[in-house]
Amino acid sequence: MRIETTRSTNAVRLEHAAGFHGSSGHLLDQLVPLATQALQRDEPVATALQPATEQALDERLDGAGGRLVRLHPPEGGPAGASAQTVAARWALELRALGVSKGRPVTVLSEHAPALDGADGRFWTELDAALNVALADLPVRITCFYPELPLHLEILDGARRNHPLLLDEGELRHNPAHHDPRAVLTERPAAQPPLLGPPDERLTFSAWQLHEVRTTVERALAGHGYERERVEDIVLAVNELATNAVEHGAPEARMSLWTGRHGLLCEIDDGGTLRDPLPGLQAPHPAEPRGRGVWIARQLCDSLHVWSDGAGTHVRVHATP
Amino acid sequence: MTTTVEDCGAVDHAVAVTVSDEQLWQICAEFLAHGLARGEHVVYLDDGTADRVLERMTDDGVEVAAPLREGRFALVPGERHRSPREVAEAVRAAVDAGLAAGFPAVRLTGRLTSMVGDGAHALTAYDRAVEDVVRARPAHVLCVYDRARCPDELVETIRGAHRTEVVAPAIYDDGLLRITSLGPGAARVAGEVDHSNRPRIRSFLESALDRALRLPDAPTDIALDLSSLRFLDVAGAVGLVHAAEEFPDHHRLVLTGVRPRVQRVLDRCGAPFATQLEVRTRTDQPPVEQPPATRIRIHADPDQARPDEPQHTDAQPEDAAPSEQASA
Numbered sequence: 065m066r067i068e069t070t071r072s073t074n075a076v077r078l079e080h081a082a083g084f085h086g087s088s089g090h091l092l093d094q095l096v097p098l099a100t101q102a103l104q105r106d107e108p109v110a111t112a113l114q115p116a117t118e119q120a121l122d123e124r125l126d127g128a129g130g131r132l133v134r135l136h137p138p139e140g141g142p143a144g145a146s147a148q149t150v151a152a153r154w155a156l157e158l159r160a161l162g163v164s165k166g167r168p169v170t171v172l173s174e175h176a177p178a179l180d181g182a183d184g185r186f187w188t189e190l191d192a193a194l195n196v197a198l199a200d201l202p203v204r205i206t207c208f209y210p211e212l213p214l215h216l217e218i219l220d221g222a223r224r225n226h227p228l229l230l231d232e233g234e235l236r237h238n239p240a241h242h243d244p245r246a247v248l249t250e251r252p253a254a255q256p257p258l259l260g261p262p263d264e265r266l267t268f269s270a271w272q273l274h275e276v277r278t279t280v281e282r283a284l285a286g287h288g289y290e291r292e293r294v295e296d297i298v299l300a301v302n303e304l305a306t307n308a309v310e311h312g313a314p315e316a317r318m319s320l321w322t323g324r325h326g327l328l329c330e331i332d333d334g335g336t337l338r339d340p341l342p343g344l345q346a347p348h349p350a351e352p353r354g355r356g357v358w359i360a361r362q363l364c365d366s367l368h369v370w371s372d373g374a375g376t377h378v379r380v381h382a383t384p
Numbered sequence: 385m386t387t388t389v390e391d392c393g394a395v396d397h398a399v400a401v402t403v404s405d406e407q408l409w410q411i412c413a414e415f416l417a418h419g420l421a422r423g424e425h426v427v428y429l430d431d432g433t434a435d436r437v438l439e440r441m442t443d444d445g446v447e448v449a450a451p452l453r454e455g456r457f458a459l460v461p462g463e464r465h466r467s468p469r470e471v472a473e474a475v476r477a478a479v480d481a482g483l484a485a486g487f488p489a490v491r492l493t494g495r496l497t498s499m500v501g502d503g504a505h506a507l508t509a510y511d512r513a514v515e516d517v518v519r520a521r522p523a524h525v526l527c528v529y530d531r532a533r534c535p536d537e538l539v540e541t542i543r544g545a546h547r548t549e550v551v552a553p554a555i556y557d558d559g560l561l562r563i564t565s566l567g568p569g570a571a572r573v574a575g576e577v578d579h580s581n582r583p584r585i586r587s588f589l590e591s592a593l594d595r596a597l598r599l600p601d602a603p604t605d606i607a608l609d610l611s612s613l614r615f616l617d618v619a620g621a622v623g624l625v626h627a628a629e630e631f632p633d634h635h636r637l638v639l640t641g642v643r644p645r646v647q648r649v650l651d652r653c654g655a656p657f658a659t660q661l662e663v664r665t666r667t668d669q670p671p672v673e674q675p676p677a678t679r680i681r682i683h684a685d686p687d688q689a690r691p692d693e694p695q696h697t698d699a700q701p702e703d704a705a706p707s708e709q710a711s712a
Contacts, residue, residue, distance in 0.1 A: 356617075
């Protein structure tokens with residue numbers, strides 16, 4: 065088999081650590097040495113920090129802060145916050161950064177309370193998704209959390225998701241660490257906010273996928289999407305719709321919302337979600353399945369999969 | 385007595401009963417292309433399908449923009465005429481206009497949809513009128529009926545009223561995907577490949593490879609012409625890549641006329657890394673973008689032209705349009 069793969073054979077694979085802090089000063093005292101050491105080794109450093117932390121770190125690094133690469137910040141957007149989307153995007157950014165330079169990348173991230181939602185579950189999902197999406201990448205990532213967050217879930221999730229803990233500047237093995245899929249089976253990805261009545265709704269079977277494609281194509285017409293972009297979005301939705309009728313119930317439902325935010329599309333089926341984090345890793349070359357969601361993730365601005373008592377749901381957001 | 389032919393070029397007044405849109409576009413495109421190549425005046429009775437017929441002609445490497453602009457090729461709205469008598473009158477008028485403009489012959493086709501509701505008697509009257517037109521003039525008329533809209537008895541009546549029936553056999557046609565044979569180890573795949581019909585491609589490749597391995601002189605390339613493939617899903621693309629990788633060492637899978645949309649899916653599914661897969665992209669533009677003098681070539685390399693393609697064997701591109709061209 066000589067088929068493209070994005071799996072790498074780096075000596076350094078993911079090192080995923082959690083750090084805790086009691087104050088912003090305490091946080092900086094831990095961030096500065098991690099950044100300094102990496103920069104001294106001439107390794108790239110990427111950050112996803114709160115703006116105030118970012119600025120303070122920059123001042124403490126005496127001009128070397130310009131070498132920090134900022135990752136796309138986690139954000140809500142019209143589809144709602146999706147931690148798996150953030151993880152997929154960081155994986156893309158870090159792959160470009162690390163593989164092209166052939167060096168391990170140091171990543172420093174910080175909890176942002178704005179994304180806590182109702183119970184802080186976003187962070188549990190993010191760390192689990194990072195474990196999957198970055199598994200084969202030469203990345204050393206340290207995620208900093210407050211010692212006393214508003215939601216206990218955040219500390220719980222951090223303890224279960226991180227194989228390593230940063231303690232007094234030393235990395236220690238974390239005995240409470242669990243496999244990401246086990247973590248998410250117990251604490252499933254959150255349901256995103258409801259969107260109201262859709263502009264378009266279609267129930268389809270495996271023999272009506274062409275209707276799904278036509279409906280999406282029609283919904284995008286006149287909204288400023290280039291021809292090629294339309295084709296790619298139609299492909300992404302086709303793959304999600306295919307999964308729904310292939311693995312799920314004989315019939316599935318598509319809902320579309322169009323407007324100035326871009327296209328929002330949801331596919332609902334009555335099936336159970338076997339992999340809580342599909343499409344986060346490049347599928348193995350010999351594996352005929354699983355590539356559809358992986359490709360759909362690359363093509364959409366956000367792609368969030370979750371399940372509940374009614375079945376499995378996917379929501380995508382695609383701008384022109 | 386109706387005779388059956390596969391070559392739709394050489395007919396005077398024939399019928400085709402199509403089972404799918406893809407088949408309609410294929411038959412009409414081939415019939416019209418034959419006329420353009422002979423310098424005839426070519427007319428399509430448009431029931432809303434003209435865009436697809438033009439697309440198919442472009443897929444086939446036929447230049448349509450210049451003939452349309454120069455009036456050698458005309459699209460006539462079909463639904464405007466209600467009664468069979470009116471349609472027959474329109475056919476007669478179109479033929480006479482073309483001949484008056486100096487064309488050596490007139491060629492006309494289109495799907496007769498609105499008339500089906502008028503029943504067998506009206507259709508027979510129509511066919512008799514068209515027969516009169518064709519008998520007295522150098523004209524070729526192909527009447528196309530949609531199988532799904534005609535009851536069985538009506539199909540029999542329609543067939544009985546024509547001397548010739550054009551058939552276009554397919555290896556597979558489900559209305560979404562149409563696979564036709566282009567000779568040993570070669571097929572044309574038109575339409576859309578998705579979860580509902582993906583295994584059909586696989587089974588064609590398996591049988592083509594099987595034949596290629598058994599016959600001593602069979603070509604070692606299995607060729608799929610994808611000029612008219614408008615959609616390929618991810619599993620379909622992965623299937624093609626895997627199929628090529630599983631070929632014996634001396635055999636290759638060659639995809640020709642690949643549209644950009646299909647090309648992108650193949651690229652994302654590892655096609656560039658599959659050594660036994662050759663992907664030849666299509667380089668032409670949509671029909672309206674073509675400058676008048678150029679002929680659209682699907683194949684970059686003329687030596688690699690598709691074998692056994694019926695509509696090319698009798699085409700006479702050297703036949704120019706009549707010198708006394710008039711605007712239609």
